[in-house]
Amino acid sequence: MNFDDSFDIAVVGAGHAGIEVAWIAAQLNMRVALFCLPDVAIASMPCNPSIGGVGKGQIVRELDALGGLMGVLADRCAIQYRTLNESKGPAVKSTRCQVDKEKYSALAEQFLAQSSNIRILKLKVSLISRQCTDNYFIISSDDRTFLSRTLVITAGTFLDGKIHIGADKFLGGRNMHDSAPALNDLFNNVPFVKKRFKTGTPARLVKSTINFSNLEEQISDPKTRCFHHQNANGERFLRQTSCFLAHTNDVTLQIIRSNRERSPLFNGQISGVGPRYCPSIEDKAFRYPDRNTHHVFLEPEGLELDTIYPNGLSTSLPKDVQQAFINSIVGLEEAMIANYGYAVEYDVIDTTFLHPTLEHSQIPNLFFAGQVNGTSGYEEAAAQGIVAGINAAFKLLGFAPFVLLRSESYIGVLVDDLVSRNVDEPYRLFTARAENRLFIREDNVVLRMAKYRKLLGLSAEIDFYHEKFVNNFDILFQVVSSFTYRPSLQIKERFIRFNYGEIFENLTMAELLRRSNLDPVSVLGFELVENGIFFHSDVVAAVATTIKYEGYIARNFVENMRFDNILRKKINWQQLMLSNNISNECKQRIGQERPETFLHLTKINGIRPATLAYVAGTYC
Ligand SMILES: Cc1cc2nc3c(=O)[nH]c(=O)nc-3n(C[C@H](O)[C@H](O)[C@H](O)COP(=O)(O)OP(=O)(O)OC[C@H]3O[C@@H](n4cnc5c(N)ncnc54)[C@H](O)[C@@H]3O)c2cc1C
Numbered sequence: 001m002n003f004d005d006s007f008d009i010a011v012v013g014a015g016h017a018g019i020e021v022a023w024i025a026a027q028l029n030m031r032v033a034l035f036c037l038p039d040v041a042i043a044s045m046p047c048n049p050s051i052g053g054v055g056k057g058q059i060v061r062e063l064d065a066l067g068g069l070m071g072v073l074a075d076r077c078a079i080q081y082r083t084l085n086e087s088k089g090p091a092v093k094s095t096r097c098q099v100d101k102e103k104y105s106a107l108a109e110q111f112l113a114q115s116s117n118i119r120i121l122k123l124k125v126s127l128i129s130r131q132c133t134d135n136y137f138i139i140s141s142d143d144r145t146f147l148s149r150t151l152v153i154t155a156g157t158f159l160d161g162k163i164h165i166g167a168d169k170f171l172g173g174r175n176m177h178d179s180a181p182a183l184n185d186l187f188n189n190v191p192f193v194k195k196r197f198k199t200g201t202p203a204r205l206v207k208s209t210i211n212f213s214n215l216e217e218q219i220s221d222p223k224t225r226c227f228h229h230q231n232a233n234g235e236r237f238l239r240q241t242s243c244f245l246a247h248t249n250d251v252t253l254q255i256i257r258s259n260r261e262r263s264p265l266f267n268g269q270i271s272g273v274g275p276r277y278c279p280s281i282e283d284k285a286f287r288y289p290d291r292n293t294h295h296v297f298l299e300p301e302g303l304e305l306d307t308i309y310p311n312g313l314s315t316s317l318p319k320d321v322q323q324a325f326i327n328s329i330v331g332l333e334e335a336m337i338a339n340y341g342y343a344v345e346y347d348v349i350d351t352t353f354l355h356p357t358l359e360h361s362q363i364p365n366l367f368f369a370g371q372v373n374g375t376s377g378y379e380e381a382a383a384q385g386i387v388a389g390i391n392a393a394f395k396l397l398g399f400a401p402f403v404l405l406r407s408e409s410y411i412g413v414l415v416d417d418l419v420s421r422n423v424d425e426p427y428r429l430f431t432a433r434a435e436n437r438l439f440i441r442e443d444n445v446v447l448r449m450a451k452y453r454k455l456l457g458l459s460a461e462i463d464f465y466h467e468k469f470v471n472n473f474d475i476l477f478q479v480v481s482s483f484t485y486r487p488s489l490q491i492k493e494r495f496i497r498f499n500y501g502e503i504f505e506n507l508t509m510a511e512l513l514r515r516s517n518l519d520p521v522s523v524l525g526f527e528l529v530e531n532g533i534f535f536h537s538d539v540v541a542a543v544a545t546t547i548k549y550e551g552y553i554a555r556n557f558v559e560n561m562r563f564d565n566i567l568r569k570k571i572n573w574q575q576l577m578l579s580n581n582i583s584n585e586c587k588q589r590i591g592q593e594r595p596e597t598f599l600h601l602t603k604i605n606g607i608r609p610a611t612l613a614y615v616a617g618t619y620c
Pocket of ligand 1: 012013014015016017018035036037038040041042043044045046047048123124125126154155156157158159173174180181199200201278314342343344369370371372375376377378381382428
């Protein structure tokens with residue numbers, strides 16, 4: 001058999017996961033083939049034109065610190081920045097930006113094309129098999145065939161994709177884009193355990209037909225920190241623009257409710273499981289019958305594009321119903337639809353078959369990342385991409401697996417949840433999934449990621465930046481811990497003048513920052529300047545927040561360690577099957593999963609709290 005070319009790593013899919021695989025693996029000196037469907041733009045955004053958000057902003061920064069692409073691309077294409085949850089505390093504070101989606105795709109392709117280790121192949125992969133002699137993967141597309149030592153599948157929503165708009169059903173990975181073969185047709189002779197998930201998107205509106213004058217404007221926040229750590233604070237590469245806030249009303253929801261039987265989600269036409277945390281407007285209308293108003297954020301898709309993404313109106317209702325409910329909203333009375341909303345059903349794999357490296361446990365050198373693993377969201381996809389990319393390269397280089405701990409990163413939480421839980425609906429990350437969220441914050445990402453980045457052995461500008469940051473953090477931490485205010489008359493007056501409260505005895509700067517009425521970041525910034533001490537504002541923010549929450553974080557660590565010890569306890573699942581204290585339903589699930597540890601038991605879907613309490617009392 002003749003082959004067109006051979007590679008170290010082949011990546012099927014150039015979406016948000018695939019580009020991170022290719023980018024990091026190329027830096028690790030791997031020869032990478034990046035396959036993508038010819039009519040689908042690289043790193044395209046089929047849903048909202050934004051990067052970041054609660055739990056996701058943290059991921060983008062972690063990815064950036066590891067050397068990923070997403071933060072760099074987002075900053076270069078951002079047209080509006082916001083800091084979410086600013087008043088709710090540092091654990092849940094996250095960055096989000098709107099991006100120009102066309103520029104984002106173009107820039108991603110430009111970055112990848114510049115790497116001499118990456119070959120972009122705009123071909124539809126139709127069959128994958130294994131060469132018997134040396135276990136290379138054979139990747140076929142029409143009349144061309146390629147060889148690769150490892151393979152990463154990042155095919156998004158395309159595997160056996162089926163689109164729904166009202167009663168219309170047709171094959172497609174996205175509206176107006178072809179689907180790809182089903183998972184079990186793509187692979188020759190490998191029967192994967194697969195599931196069907198579903199996701200949806202709203203109609204796109206013609207911007208020039210919207211009346212923005214009655215809507216609340218949300219301007220770009222000049223203070224929001226860029227995603228890429230080396231970009232200066234407040235640096236902006238493109239003109240900034242606004243989003244607008246609209247609301248659904250009684251009429252909107254009445255139109256939707258009166259068309260229930262025409263909704264593919266509710267009339268049985270769609271069987272795939274949808275995302276609980278990104279519900280469609282039909283879901284909201286039927287599941288919350290008492291609520292008649294919901295936010296609709298009108299988000300521009302680009303600076304020159306005349307389309308608006310109405311965030312909150314995801315739907316697969318028929319076209320006439322979409323038009324009617326959209327026109328019932330104040331500001332959208334005359335709005336024309338550029339593209340109709342739709343739902344898509346697609347194949348995903350059972351991620352409990354994956355190792356924490358994202359390699360398949362039964363098929364060596366085969367990795368999966370992104371939406372094909374049952375996740376939802378660009379950031380979740382990109383995070384898995386970097387993990388799979390590093391591990392695919394490390395495997396070939398003979399290095400130890402690269403695994404980020406869930407106690408130290410959101411990427412760790414995501415991967416751990418995927419490989420240890422039976423994900424039965426599209427998975428998205430949010431802060432409540434992280435036990436250590438007070439520690440894994442946006443401001444200290446460099447501190448948490450520097451040691452992992454070092455493992456890559458890629459000496460680059462980014463590593464020098466990390467080293468400097470960590471050193472400066474340590475120095476400032478010492479300064480703040482030892483700097484002492486003495487209760488002289490002058491200091492007492494100063495404390496009153498700046499609303500710091502009273503001072504009766506010696507007080508360190510760290511103790512001052514912990515006072516509950518003070519914002520530690522602004523107080524530390526001010527005090528340093530007053531005392532002629534200068535540090536980068538990112539270091540100041542990380543030190544101030546760390547000091548303020550030090551006590552809570554330490555307590556949290558102890559609790560988590562205690563809990564970890566309980567989770568690691570061995571259990572005897574055969575004995576549990578005989579117990580009278582466990583329901584038959586739980587026994588059935590235990591029999592299927594055969595958990596060896598208490599941790600495994602806690603992660604089985606449908607295990608009741610009473611069963612957990614009984615097992616904990618018996619074994620832990
Ligand atoms: C309709 C819709 C609605 C969505 N709604 C939301 C939402 O509400 N919230 C949210 O967070 N996320 C949403 N998403 C998800 C978000 O778009 C994805 O999570 C993210 O893009 C996944 O990235 P990925 O890299 O896994 O896949 P994608 O970005 O989809 O990329 C898949 C890649 O695989 C390639 N490909 C597939 N099959 C083949 C083949 N056989 N040969 C060659 N190339 C192939 C494609 O060309 C593409 O490059 C939605 C997606 C869609 C389609």
